Amino acid sequence: MADEKKNRINDLYDTLVDPEEMTESTEPVETATVKSDEIVEETSPKQTEENKKRHSYSYYKNRENNYQDLLTLISDAERELADLKFRKILMESDFETLLNYYREVFLTKEREASAIAKGALLEYFTFELLRPLESRDLHLSNQEFSTWETKNFTLSYRLIDDNYIVFQLMMPTSDGKIRTEKIKLMTVYPETMRVEVLNDAVLTLLKDCYEKHIYTSGQNSIFSYQMNEVFSNMKELGFEMKDNLLDNSGPLSLSFRLPHKIRTETLDDIFITTMNDPKLDFKKLEESQYLVKLENQQTVQITEDEKKETSILILDTADNNKSLIEFFGAYPFLVALTL
Template identity: 35%
Template sequence: MSEEEKKKSTELKKTQQMMDPYYEEKAQNHAEMVSWIASAEKELADLRLRKALLEADFPGLLNEYRRLIVTDAAISTVAKTNLLAYLTYELLRPLSDATLKQTDSYNIWQAKYFLVKYQLTDKRELALSFKMNVIDTRFAAKFMPLILLDLQEMSVTVDERQVLELIRLWYSEKIFSRNQLSLINYDLNRLLENFKKLGFAVSPSLLDNTRALSVDLESEFPLATGILDSIFITTMESSEYDFDKIGQANYQVKLNQEQNVYIHSEKNKTHLFIDSNNRRRSILDFFTHYPFFVPLIVRD
């Protein structure tokens, strides 16, 4: 039999088999089996990934974040959710001594003094927003986008506008107490310290209490005479403080421990220079100790 004849014979048998219900059923079963195997292999690969994530330490989780999240790899929702949860726990780990736990929302952790929500940005950075506990349930707090982590460049940035907003909420809105703000400040700085230990470069910020304050602040508000008079009266009532006028619109307030605050008005705005004399403290710590300066920066 020639090759041509063999080919025709084979094609004839295939045609006959296709017309045979028995062979049709076998073909369908074969297609289903191939599909099941592919599905099982995909599920097995997902289980292996989730097992690896469970076993990974922070460097391992970081590598998987870069490999899977940054590249937007095709992984299951469960694997992606688990990876982000395991990673953020390591970032928030200092708070675990205060019953850090996940809430019913997959991307929100509950700490002692606040809730922490994590979200991915369009650039695959990790944004941490904080909702502080309020002093009275009649008040309502919102999540504040306070910290941004770039897990590729290993950098941390604090939104200083939100730091000043914290001061306003405490001083003007009175939704939490001075003691609460101090405890919040302490825990947020524990997080910044942990980020450094994990290898992040943490940009200097008003929140950081590991650096001395030597900072210029500009307020959108004019230098009100009433506020200035109130600061003058407060400083004159304490033997630890002093108030001096320097020139036409410049003032120096001398505080205890040789700290100084310089106040001046320019273009209908208030400028404040705070010098803590090499004493390490955050702006939250400073203003909670010297609240009479707060109206220069934030108002009702």
Template identity: 65%
Template sequence: MKDEKKTRVSELYDALVEPEVEPDQLTIKEKEILHADEAAPPSKKANNLTAKEKPISHSALSYYDNRESNYQDILTLIDDAEKELTDLKFRKKLMESDFPTLLKYFREIFLKAEYEVSAIAKGALLEYFTFELLKPLESKELRLSSNDFSTWETKHYTLSYRLVKDQVINFHLMMPTSDGKIRTEKIHLMAIYPETMRVVVLNNAVLTLLEDCYQRRIYSSGQNSLLSHEMNSVFSHMKYLGFALEDNLLDNSQPLSLSFDLPHMVSTDTLDDIFITAMNNPKYDFKKPDEEHYLVLLENNHSVEIVQDKEKNITRLKLDTANSNKSLIEFFGAYPFLVSLALK
């Protein structure tokens, strides 16, 4: 009984002191004696923890990834905000600028591309720049259109502007018809070259206005005359700003001394109508110096010379207003019976 009790106590002690292992896993380790000046070598388990550090959970990785992503987003937002603030300050400068400063910005941004600004800033620069060009029309109710993009409206017509290849500003004219209806076709009226400071008025536009007035009856002669008068105030202002205006048929700043070839022969009916009108007006005269050579004498020493060339099938037309400053529109407005000479 006593031996049996001792055996049970030993088994319980062994179970508490040393875990059970399989027989083939049983190993015997020699006891290591450490000296006082030697540090205990790290255990294998300790080495593994040092090498791998503490394992990071998936949720911890996701947190740091998200925080880094948000950080980069914040940097992007700050960069965008700084760019927007810079752009707003530039647009404020545009609002405060006179024409020479606007011209400087136009050259830096469009012609030289020295720095980039937003599309809104570019649109504002073009708006302010074209307003300065058309400033004399301010007294004619000049305002930005609320219906058409990049279009200035006046009391009697509209002028749309477009920047082409960042170099030239084209203006297109649209006038209401004589009965007040809106004409959808636009006439390319002039081109502005800020780099070379030139203004080019298209003569074809002037001839179109004459044709639309006297042949197609779209416009009245009063509309054309009003347009000529107001556009010449714009031309004078552009010259003041430093632009050079090339010779054109709409300019009335000098006497009209114009020679050009018509690609057709003037009809006999047209010559007969001119002859009859001239003979019925005591201020006019009609002469025939030579075969196929006609001379119409008008008031104030104005004259029209007509020379026909049957071999080449052309007509040389020469208009002269002596000392009177007139545009072609104003000339034909004064002598509408001669318009048929310029139009086929």
């Protein structure tokens, strides 16, 4: 009875245990070999403390760098916001305010401004100078930077040495003629409130019209009329303007030396023209000196300097207010004297 009970217990044990686990392995057991340089030394408490300090220093260093980066970003954002507010103020400013800002930004350097703000200041400032042309479709060019366009001509402006503004002229050409270079027309000095119109520009326009036939006399006349509206506006804004050949606010009383002698053919043509018009007259005062009498007591005196091979012209429009362009527009046969 006892043996039978013992056998049942053994059978039950066999069902609970995997026979394979009860089998001893006959395969050899591999022994791991540890190299001497792979032995991991136990970290000492001192080394652990140094590692903690090193990791702590790296964290605070990164944190400080991030902090400085944030300060820089905030400073840049504040500067940009201040610049945006300044540009908004410029858009709302009248000429006097723009003039003050011009002095602070460009002349005294008291105020910092971005390149965009400086460009906006120049745009608004020059617009105020040219404001009369607004009725002539004055607008910024889509083709060129810093250039104002009207129906009849364009004026480019450039700030030179953060001091004065130079305006250059270009007009549409006729009959396929081409002018590749702009004509330097005038310089505006906001610091001293002066405007200087270059007489060479007027002489160039006359030459382009009557000799090269690039422009028409009508174009020159329109340009002269509209620019004199601009000159009147500049004077109202407080600018002073020297006498020049384009200004028609007063009579012409000019004396200038030409770098050439007057051709005999030119004098003959003037003589013939005056003889055919009873309102005009041509007289020889003395050797190499002539006088052309025009309407309304206007005169042109011609004196040739034989030694220097030059000529002197004296123009007098009496009480008639005219620019040189308007004068020669009325008497085109006299233009040849200047060419």
